Amino acid sequence: MIAALLLAAGVLVSNGPGADHARAQKEVQAKRTQLNDALIEKLAAVQKLTPDQLAAVRGLFARSARMGQGNPVVTEHAMTEEECTERRKAAPVTADDTRYDALCGAPYMAPLYDPATQKPEDATACIDRFEFPNLPCVYPVVWIQAVEAADMCEAVGKRLCDAHEWEGACAGAVLPPDYFFGLARGKTPNEAVKATRHAYNRRWEPTKNWSYGPEYRKGVCATGSFKQKACNGGAWNDCGSNTYPAGSFPTCRSPLGVYDLNGNAAEHMNLPLAEDELASKGSKKLGVVEMKGSWFVFDRIYAHPDWCRWRAPYWHGTRLRAKDSHLNYHLGFRCCRDVTR
Secondary structure (H helix, E strand, C coil): CHHHHHHHCCCCCCCCCCHHHHHHHHHHHHHHHHHHHHHHHHHHHHHCCCHHHHHHHHHHHHHCCCCECCCCCCCCCCCCHHHHHHHHHHCCCCCCCCCCHHHHCCCCEEECCCCCCCCHHHCCEEEECCCCCCCCCCCCCECCCHHHHHHHHHHCCCEECEHHHHHHHHHCCCCCCCCCHHHHCCCCHHHHHHHHHHHHHHHHHHHCCECCECCCCCCCCECCCCCCCCCCCCCCCCCCCCCCCCCCCCCCECCCCCECCCECCEEEEEECCCHHHCHHHCCCCCCEEEEECCCCCCCCCCCCCCCCCCCCCCCCCCECCCCCCCCCCCEEECEEEECCC
């Protein structure tokens, strides 16, 4: 375990002041950078990033003091990447489906469409099958602000998804945008989210479903991990990002072939409050932050509903591109990409 190795090397993991604390934090940051560098190299190789894209990704990681796969001292991942690989090999449904690479223009993406009226080839956008960095059996990136997530998606030639795209990928049918914009007009963001989410949730609650089926079930997704006893809120030194490798649970897969929409990391998404804030319509302005799905402790702590089309309150609410947009130890993201023909 990384924490034990650092302690064995004489690094004091302490929240107190002084030279020992400063030295410990420096060691933590050095280890975080080492892990991030290895992650970026893997991302660049698999996703075939251009030199400009790679430089942009490196820049975003370098500017953050927390972005990565969790504080390496306190994080205790619930499964190794090697164990994930073995589980995938034994799974009846493989996680590394390449059927849509050409359609989506990038590996490990799934078309967004409505199977009742469309074929995959009719999709105008695709979504990452796995949480960023969108690599099977790799731990998701967390401790990233919403604005940084939007920038990271753009850096790799994609964009942040709109809420309805994420919801449709989870529920098994991507439908036209329906955000009740009229209810948001003239209101503060908090008031607008409250009004529109209540209308939207009332509409979909009678037919609610999860990525894996019509009933909530424990043990299906990456929801059996834990959080440290010292973790009260979201402190960097106290809260481990105790995630699973992406795709560790092969049956936690939506009808459109997308993994970990329930469990593992919660995810930043764009919630438009007006037509000109739809990322799927080319908006760079974007709306407010929407945090989708659930995270790695939900079999133990069912903190809120997590059915596919459920929209959350204005938690940690900001404009998505605000410099103080939210980040924490269990919050990551995934990207969408428009299909070009």
